[in-house]
Amino acid sequence: MERTAVLERFDVNNVRKDFPILTRTVNGKPLVYLDNGATTQKPRQVIDAIAHYYTQLNSNVHRGVHHLSQLATDAFEVTRRKLKPFINAAHEHEIVLTKGTTESINLVATCYGKAFLHAGDEIIISTMEHHSNIVPWQIVCEERGAVLKVVPINEAGELDMAAYRSMLSDRTKMVAITYVSNALGTVNPVKEIIDLAHASGAAVLVDAAQAIQHLPIDVQALDVDFLVFSGHKMYGPTGIGILYGKEKWLNAMPPYQGGGEMIKEVTFAKTTYNELPFKYEAGTPNIEAGICLAHAIDYIQEIGLDQIARHEHELLEYATRRLLEIPGLRIIGTAKEKSSVVSFLLDGVHPYDVGVILDKLGVAVRTGHHCTQPLMDRYGIPGTVRASIAVYNTTEDIDALIAGVERAAAMLR
The missing domain is CATH 3.40.640.10 (Type I PLP-dependent aspartate aminotransferase-like (Major domain))
Incomplete structure (x- = not known):
């Protein structure tokens, strides 16, 4: 009864408690997992x-x-x-x-x-x-x-x-x-x-x-x-x-x-x-x-796809807005209808290098052509940095991504 009531309100912090891996650290930093387009983490119920x-x-x-x-x-x-x-x-x-x-x-x-x-x-x-x-x-x-x-x-x-x-x-x-x-x-x-x-x-x-x-x-x-x-x-x-x-x-x-x-x-x-x-x-x-x-x-x-979609869309809009505040950052893919993915490039910086710096800060993203090489050829780019969102992500995760990209921009340009 208590868990159902929590999920009806959609408390992301309670959702996160279901995913044991989110408590670990990477390179001495709390894990920020934004590679959900590649694979999602597993709740304790599945494990x-x-x-x-x-x-x-x-x-x-x-x-x-x-x-x-x-x-x-x-x-x-x-x-x-x-x-x-x-x-x-x-x-x-x-x-x-x-x-x-x-x-x-x-x-x-x-x-x-x-x-x-x-x-x-x-x-x-x-x-x-x-x-x-x-x-x-x-x-x-x-x-x-x-x-x-x-x-x-x-x-x-x-x-x-x-x-x-x-x-x-x-x-x-x-x-x-x-x-x-x-x-x-x-x-x-x-x-x-x-x-x-x-x-x-x-x-x-x-x-x-x-x-x-x-x-x-x-x-x-x-x-x-x-x-x-x-x-x-x-x-x-x-x-x-x-x-x-x-x-x-x-x-x-x-x-x-x-x-x-x-x-x-x-x-x-x-x-x-x-x-x-x-x-x-x-x-x-x-x-x-x-x-x-x-x-x-x-x-x-149990959570409900409508609630999941609403939460993820709010994070996507927040991530898009914050990323566009970074000078020289370009988002690849600006369709009116989008879901849970934001891909971007820093002018003059290879996406792989951005990904390496983010990893040092505990932020997991995907870099490269994402198994869509003809699409990257369409844009004339080698690939992108991709942050992909799931039900357990938070605004704090997005803030960590932004801080990491800003550091990468300062170091690599």
Whole structure:
């Protein structure tokens, strides 16, 4: 009762108590963790669930009749049951558990390509995509003789929607787009993107790796064909990812991998495949991560995505305002709709050097091209310093970032 009341008021200091790592020091300084776009820290509820699995439940899933196997299977499938309302999927079997967003995209690119792509067909992505939503489509285009088209962006980091509309045609078979840019923080108009694609007869994959932990997502309201994201970006373990796919597509596509679990019957003459979602879940999964993701979902829902989004947006606005007070600092990505990411450069200073100084002060940020090298080429820069915000960050964290950037500016220019 007491904890629920605290979370209803959203007391960030109480939230921080759930994350043991936030009490440690780095280089003798209190840890200020602003690299949440790479991975989020884990609350005690998730950490305890990992220990509970290995001490009480450790067994393979879906395979055994013995007690531990049944307990592990039940716990593993709880995650799928909780994911269904979390993204408002129509069916549990539309949720495939993978090892991450990257594997989820590769699965769709490979299997959709085999089933539906032919020479001359077109796939549309955007300039701001993560490499994981570029390279798999390049591979399948080379294999199938399809054409990859790229939606440009404006200087603010917003999609050129007029260019997107002009690219769509009856040759467009797939649009693969990020919901939130990991490098810019831009929130794309995915509902409009989906509706326009469907009007041209194309399917749509949305990369929600940088959205699922910040924004409520309803796959049925969006009418999205595929949605992909990772557990470790949403306070869960690494090694677990989600592929949501409409039943019609998952039934129509061939399996991604062969092996145990994805089969119904095997003979040397012929193999028949398992029903959804197991058709796409070959081999022993990351059981620990699959089980513990349910606890991360519970954690997010206990606080509430609306409260998380409001808190993070306030921090983003504060960070943006304070950073722009520093002479010679330029923010890369100034879209009207942004979420939890601020990327910037100091004139005449390499982002790596800024990152090193910040690390000496205990401030963790990301530097480089953020697996979006074509996007950095669009801006003519080698990379940026990226600060990415999560539910446990505070204005004090932002103040520490600002002080560190000011010191870097004084030392390096």
